[in-house]
Amino acid sequence: MKIGVFVCHCGSNIGGTVDAARVAEASREFPDVVFTSDTMYACSEPGQDGIIQAIKDNQLDGVVVSSCTPRMHEPTFRRTVERAGLNRFMFEMANIREHVSWIGKDKEANTNKAIELTGIAVEKLRRDQPLFAKQFDINKRVLVIGGGVAGIQAALDCADGDREVVLVERESTIGGKMAKLDKTFPTVDCSSCILGPKMVDVAQHPKIQLYAMAEVEEIGGYVGNYEVKIRRKAPYVNWDLCTGCGLCMEKCPSKKSTDRFNEQVGSTTAINIPFPQAIPKKAVIDPKFCIKLTKGKCGICAKICPTKAIVFDQREEIISESVGAIVAATGYDLFDISKYGEYGGGRLPDVITGLQYERLLSASGPTGGHVKRPSDGKEPKTIVFVQCVGSRDKSVDRPYCSGFCCMYTAKQAILTKDHIPDSSSYVFYMDIRSPGKMYDEFTRRAMEEYGTQYVRGRVSMIYPQGDKLMVRGADTLMGTQVEVEADLVVLAAGAEAAVGAPQLAEKLRISYDKYGFFMESHPKLRPVETNTAGVYLAGSCQGPKDIPASVAQGSAAAAKVLALFAKDKLENDPMISLVDMKRCVGCGKCVRVCPFGAIKEIDVRGEPKAEVIETVCQGCGLCTATCPQGAIQLSHFTDNQILAEVNALCQL
Numbered sequence: 298m299k300i301g302v303f304v305c306h307c308g309s310n311i312g313g314t315v316d317a318a319r320v321a322e323a324s325r326e327f328p329d330v331v332f333t334s335d336t337m338y339a340c341s342e343p344g345q346d347g348i349i350q351a352i353k354d355n356q357l358d359g360v361v362v363s364s365c366t367p368r369m370h371e372p373t374f375r376r377t378v379e380r381a382g383l384n385r386f387m388f389e390m391a392n393i394r395e396h397v398s399w400i401g402k403d404k405e406a407n408t409n410k411a412i413e414l415t416g417i418a419v420e421k422l423r424r425d426q427p428l429f430a431k432q433f434d435i436n437k438r439v440l441v442i443g444g445g446v447a448g449i450q451a452a453l454d455c456a457d458g459d460r461e462v463v464l465v466e467r468e469s470t471i472g473g474k475m476a477k478l479d480k481t482f483p484t485v486d487c488s489s490c491i492l493g494p495k496m497v498d499v500a501q502h503p504k505i506q507l508y509a510m511a512e513v514e515e516i517g518g519y520v521g522n523y524e525v526k527i528r529r530k531a532p533y534v535n536w537d538l539c540t541g542c543g544l545c546m547e548k549c550p551s552k553k554s555t556d557r558f559n560e561q562v563g564s565t566t567a568i569n570i571p572f573p574q575a576i577p578k579k580a581v582i583d584p585k586f587c588i589k590l591t592k593g594k595c596g597i598c599a600k601i602c603p604t605k606a607i608v609f610d611q612r613e614e615i616i617s618e619s620v621g622a623i624v625a626a627t628g629y630d631l632f633d634i635s636k637y638g639e640y641g642g643g644r645l646p647d648v649i650t651g652l653q654y655e656r657l658l659s660a661s662g663p664t665g666g667h668v669k670r671p672s673d674g675k676e677p678k679t680i681v682f683v684q685c686v687g688s689r690d691k692s693v694d695r696p697y698c699s700g701f702c703c704m705y706t707a708k709q710a711i712l713t714k715d716h717i718p719d720s721s722s723y724v725f726y727m728d729i730r731s732p733g734k735m736y737d738e739f740t741r742r743a744m745e746e747y748g749t750q751y752v753r754g755r756v757s758m759i760y761p762q763g764d765k766l767m768v769r770g771a772d773t774l775m776g777t778q779v780e781v782e783a784d785l786v787v788l789a790a791g792a793e794a795a796v797g798a799p800q801l802a803e804k805l806r807i808s809y810d811k812y813g814f815f816m817e818s819h820p821k822l823r824p825v826e827t828n829t830a831g832v833y834l835a836g837s838c839q840g841p842k843d844i845p846a847s848v849a850q851g852s853a854a855a856a857k858v859l860a861l862f863a864k865d866k867l868e869n870d871p872m873i874s875l876v877d878m879k880r881c882v883g884c885g886k887c888v889r890v891c892p893f894g895a896i897k898e899i900d901v902r903g904e905p906k907a908e909v910i911e912t913v914c915q916g917c918g919l920c921t922a923t924c925p926q927g928a929i930q931l932s933h934f935t936d937n938q939i940l941a942e943v944n945a946l947c948q949l
Contacts, residue, residue: 300422301332301357302415303348305364307394312337314398320363323412327419331355340370345377352381359387359409359425361418362731363411365394369818384427386677386871386933389418411947420945424938428871433912435521436621437862438463440848442801444512445473446844447836448626449495450794450851451858455624456504458859463618464499465527466509468557470575471496473628477558477652479659479666481844482708483739489574489661496576509577512797514615517894518802519913520831521621521867531611533582533590538606541578545598545607551803554586560653562671563663570597572661580606588889622831622858623807625815626851629792629837632687632695639758639803640683642788646672647766648759650790651682651705658712669718670785673764677720677784680713681768682706683756684726688791697812699791701843703730706789707740710749722749723781725770733843752779759786792841805832806892806915813839825854833857872933873914874921878929881906887929896920896929 302324306312321335332355336344339362348360364370367390375385378829393411401407437460441452444466452462470476476496478488482782499505508527515526551567558571567586570578571804588595589609599607634642634650641648647670649657660666670677684706685696688699703726729751743749754771761767768781794813802809807827808816813836818826825833833854836847861867874887874896883905890894895913898905907929908921918931927936 298329298358300329300359303362304335306337311394314407315411320411339364344574349381359422361389363391363393363415366392370724386428389422390416391415403758416945416949417942420941421938421944428872430868432866435867438620439622440620441624444471445628446475447847447851450848450900451624451835452853453857454852456502462505464507465511469510469513469581470571479655482704483735493574500576525618525619527616529614531613533611534599536579536608538604548597551586551588554583559656559663562653574833624833625856626835627795627838630795631790632793634704634788641759648786654787679721679783680785682724682781682787684789686788686790699841702789707743710743711747714747724751737744869912874909874929874931876907877928880926886923890919890923
């Protein structure tokens with residue numbers, strides 16, 4: 298076997314703390330190495346051309362590149378060796394940037410470690426075998442999970458690309474958090490006016506199948522061929538018959554149901570349509586508050602419904618759908634303000650969240666757009682906004698910035714002045730973060746044109762005094778303590794992962810961070826892709842985002858789906874597990890541990906054996922580690938290859 302080793306300087310990234318020329322020279326001593334070279338940038342076009350030329354001139358059978366992380370450039374170099382006529386899996390990569398040069402400054406020690414890692418890669422390559430991918434058919438339908446603005450955008454773009462879309466939303470209407478907003482920054486245009494047409498497009502698009510009040514129950518299969526089970530909850534109304542006339546709401550005697558859409562500001566009837574522009578505009582019965590369902594009495598809605606749509610004995614149903622790709626757009630939830638006991642959130646009625654304040658400002662809200670205090674219905678004259686509640690605070694395990702809070706607080710301060718001209722607004726803030734287009738100008742407008750008083754400092758406590766709220770905090774610019782007598786306090790609650798996000802991530806077989814947000818494959822180069830092929834991200838499920846960023850990411854995810862569907866067939870990754878039938882004893886342990894359901898039990902001459910479903914296997918290696926007989930091996934990462942790497946390390 299003839300092996301070539303190419304060591305990359307990566308400018309000063311590697312060359313600054315590793316003697317790349319010495320690594321290349323030392324590599325000549327490794328078995329089967331016939332050519333070595335050090336280059337400034339191996340991934341550049343001249344660097345790749347040099348690798349191709351070396352393969353041809355020296356008739357190399359395999360290549361080792363010592364450079365950066367395989368996550369970034371392994372596909373690039375595999376394509377390079379393939380262009381030179383080699384099988385793309387006759388290539389190994391030693392990570393001497395992240396694993397060496399970036400973690401130490403001792404050039405001698407770094408150089409020795411780089412030599413060892415290169416030697417390990419050579420030993421593995423000596424035992425590599427050419428691998429070949431297999432093609433399989435693709436189902437060109439897409440599942441979008443979440444009907445917020447990001448999910449809506451992804452669904453519409455995919456549908457406009459002539460692909461069938463299954464859109465699943467767990468609430469009774471699509472629209473997400475954006476549907477609850479009164480106005481949007483920095484243009485101060487009506488949220489419903491710009492979102493409404495898109496919601497209607499979803500309802501009327503012939504390529505979109507909408508499942509509201511539904512959640513993903515189970516996901517099986519693999520990229521191009523996912524099998525999804527959707528649990529559709531019972532609204533106790535036949536939506537095929539319901540016209541959304543609202544007569545049932547007018548006559549319902551149970552008026553203390555939790556108003557989820559209005560963020561629990563007030564209550565609503567037991568049978569309810571969330572808001573006038575809801576899509577689908579269908580009634581839903583809350584079984585916890587319906588007198589008929591809890592006590593067996595009433596039933597007025599069923600008597601007066603002109604289409605006889607009320608079905609009190611309706612049950613949940615499981616729907617199966619087959620899709621080729623999945624877009625996760627599950628959005629975010631607000632931080633629980635009751636965790637700040639010193640602010641009185643959840644305890645003092647006039648301390649509310651920013652989203653609750655949006656519902657008070659909205660014409661479709663519980664007060665018809667008239668700002669009133671929840672405690673007594675009076676119009677507040679002094680409103681205090683408190684920033685960073687559940688953001689940038691390690692004490693509540695939320696050290697990250699939620700991004701859009703500064704902007705929506707500025708917007709609410711402007712809207713407050715429009716609603717109540719003689720009001721005064723105060724904003725307690727840590728730092729103003731307004732990096733978007735026209736964002737900083739917008740916050741300055743709140744200060745300069747609308748007279749909002751910004752106080753730089755944190756609030757220490759909020760306590761009632763008579764019918765007022767005393768807001769005590771610090772002004773770090775003046776170096777003094779301040780106290781403001783407020784009629785209403787609005788807490789800018791930060792964003793956190795949606796409820797159930799980690800559980801959904803496990804169903805999707807994708808990673809999530811410690812806060813529950815889904816993790817992308819690469820933060821810069823693959824921001825909407827995940828490490829599971831065919832699963833993409835859109836919007837705030839990945840991290841807090843404002844509306845423009847969510848819409849952009851929804852379109853980006855749709856573009857990735859359409860690119861995937863542009864192919865008639867897909868290729869599997871040949872780095873999968875294979876079973877040696879002679880050694881397999883049929884214990885079934887591999888079947889039980891496989892997270893992808895890629896191993897099944899078969900009968901071979903009356904004996905149970907394991908068999909790998911090649912298109913489903915993702916090459917995680919759990920089965921290899923579990924098999925007591927060593928009968929199942931992961932191609933390209935066999936036990937012999939790993940042991941050879943260990944032996945090489947011990948000898949170097």
